[in-house]
Amino acid sequence: MSGVEGAGDSGGMRVVAIDGPAGSGKTSVAQALAARLGLDYLDTGAMYRAVTFAVLRARGDPADRAFTAAVARTIDVRVTGEQVLVDGVDATVEIRGTPVDRAVSAVAANPEVRAEMVARQRDWARRRGGGVVEGRDIGTVVFPQADLKVYLRADPEVRALRRARQSGALDLGTGAGAVESVAADLARRDTIDSTRQAAPLSMASDAVVIDTTDQTFDETIEQILALL
Numbered sequence: 001m002s003g004v005e006g007a008g009d010s011g012g013m014r015v016v017a018i019d020g021p022a023g024s025g026k027t028s029v030a031q032a033l034a035a036r037l038g039l040d041y042l043d044t045g046a047m048y049r050a051v052t053f054a055v056l057r058a059r060g061d062p063a064d065r066a067f068t069a070a071v072a073r074t075i076d077v078r079v080t081g082e083q084v085l086v087d088g089v090d091a092t093v094e095i096r097g098t099p100v101d102r103a104v105s106a107v108a109a110n111p112e113v114r115a116e117m118v119a120r121q122r123d124w125a126r127r128r129g130g131g132v133v134e135g136r137d138i139g140t141v142v143f144p145q146a147d148l149k150v151y152l153r154a155d156p157e158v159r160a161l162r163r164a165r166q167s168g169a170l171d172l173g174t175g176a177g178a179v180e181s182v183a184a185d186l187a188r189r190d191t192i193d194s195t196r197q198a199a200p201l202s203m204a205s206d207a208v209v210i211d212t213t214d215q216t217f218d219e220t221i222e223q224i225l226a227l228l
């Protein structure tokens with residue numbers, strides 16, 4: 001570790017990077033790992049969602065690069081436990097809602113937005129001496145020197161079912177239709193996230209790939225702890 005500031009080097013910090021597509025289990029796995037390791041946890045997807053929320057709230061166009069970049073540079077995002085405050089407004093529920101879900105991939109594809117978020121993510125870890133960080137580009141771009149890089153994957157149907165459960169869509173009695181609609185949304189976001197030019201979702205060459213399709217949550221956690 002050479003300790004080069006801002007170059008993504010984990011320079012003395014303890015960083016665990018958890019990447020993977022939506023619904024692969026990143027959030028619950030990263031939170032549990034952070035608790036087990038006594039590290040802080042950062043959900044970088046929530047940061048891109050917060051920028052998207054602020055853009056929509058200002059009635060901006062998520063495809064307007066200059067505008068979304070300006071929002072990203074000036075936005076104040078505070079995450080306390082589950083609560084997310086965006087410029088002082090409680091956006092905990094709305095950042096997970098359909099309008100943000102639909103627009104977030106376009107915002108996250110903007111290189112200027114990404115540059116600002118990556119700088120904030122590195123700063124976040126530096127202040128804490130590391131952390132468990134989840135996202136799409138953590139092992140490839142944000143912390144290429146992370147102590148451990150995990151890439152979680154799962155079959156698309158399983159990911160859609162998990163997301164539908166999380167969002168409560170299954171409780172609304174819409175059953176298979178709800179899962180299908182979530183699956184279509186996930187597929188659309190996967191395509192944009194993995195084909196964009198700026199830091200697309202991809203696996204670091206030194207990442208450990210874990211397929212959570214048929215694993216229990218505890219099995220996944222134990223496998224990662226064993227790697228550490």
Ligand code: DC
Nearest residue numbers: 022044045048104105108135136137
């Ligand atoms: O993990 P999530 O579904 O909350 O992420 C929301 C969006 O943000 C998703 O479309 C991909 C994008 N994202 C990203 O581009 N880079 C990250 N490090 C984290 C999320």
